[in-house]
Amino acid sequence: QQQVKQSPQSLIVQKGGISIINCAYENTAFDYFPWYQQFPGKGPALLIAIRPDVSEKKEGRFTISFNKSAKQFSLHIMDSQPGDSATYFCAASKGDYKLSFGAGTTVTVRA
Amino acid sequence: GAGVSQTPSNKVTEKGKYVELRCDPISGHTALYWYRQSLGQGPEFLIYFQGTGAADDSGLPNDRFFAVRPEGSVSTLKIQRTERGDSAVYLCASSQQGISYNEQFFGPGTRLTVL
Numbered sequence: 047q048q049q050v051k052q053s054p055q056s057l058i059v060q061k062g063g064i065s066i067i068n069c070a071y072e073n074t075a076f077d078y079f080p081w082y083q084q085f086p087g088k089g090p091a092l093l094i095a096i097r098p099d100v101s102e103k104k105e106g107r108f109t110i111s112f113n114k115s116a117k118q119f120s121l122h123i124m125d126s127q128p129g130d131s132a133t134y135f136c137a138a139s140k141g142d143y144k145l146s147f148g149a150g151t152t153v154t155v156r157a
Numbered sequence: 158g159a160g161v162s163q164t165p166s167n168k169v170t171e172k173g174k175y176v177e178l179r180c181d182p183i184s185g186h187t188a189l190y191w192y193r194q195s196l197g198q199g200p201e202f203l204i205y206f207q208g209t210g211a212a213d214d215s216g217l218p219n220d221r222f223f224a225v226r227p228e229g230s231v232s233t234l235k236i237q238r239t240e241r242g243d244s245a246v247y248l249c250a251s252s253q254q255g256i257s258y259n260e261q262f263f264g265p266g267t268r269l270t271v272l
Binding site: 150 | 264
């Protein structure tokens with residue numbers, strides 16, 4: 047069964063806008079929550095990751111918010127750019143080796 | 158430096174045939190992973206190697222799937238008696254184990270089509 051549920055399936059945002067992608071998990075043993083970005087024909091690439099001992103992590107225009115009690119985490123893309131158009135996957139693991147991925151969100155940034 | 162490479166990039170085969178997919182990890186990475194990505198889905202874990210040994214093969218769907226890493230570097234995923242449902246992109250990733258929460262670096266994948 048899918049251990050990480052991701053929404054929405056797709057979203058369209060105007061250049062300069064904010065993209066928000068949400069994920070929820072069930073396994074309370076998970077302790078590592080990365081987000082991956084994937085372009086067509088390429089493998090996923092790590093964007094940003096968080097551990098449950100912090101509630102927020104920011105790297106440039108990308109921010110992860112983490113709610114341990116709700117078992118939810120989200121990715122915010124600020125000032126979205128056309129180059130951000132890609133598919134984004136949340137993932138979770140216990141330790142860092144066996145990643146369970148969400149189904150992905152296709153983000154389209156309109157210029 | 159070079160990233161993870163996978164060959165072939167595309168493989169078309171007929172139902173019932175045997176296929177081998179190759180992964181060259183980043184030099185020095187001791188951990189290697191195989192994932193399968195079906196159309197419109199996230200990658201699904203298949204198997205994890207630490208060095209030459211398969212530390213976790215719980216994601217392999219059945220005994221038609223097998224993977225090896227004989228010298229602790231290159232890995233080969235082998236699929237016997239392929240079925241149409243095996244069609245997917247097979248992704249390989251590697252990481253440098255021994256440090257907590259290591260990034261997994263993914264290759265571009267091999268797109269397998271079973272006719």
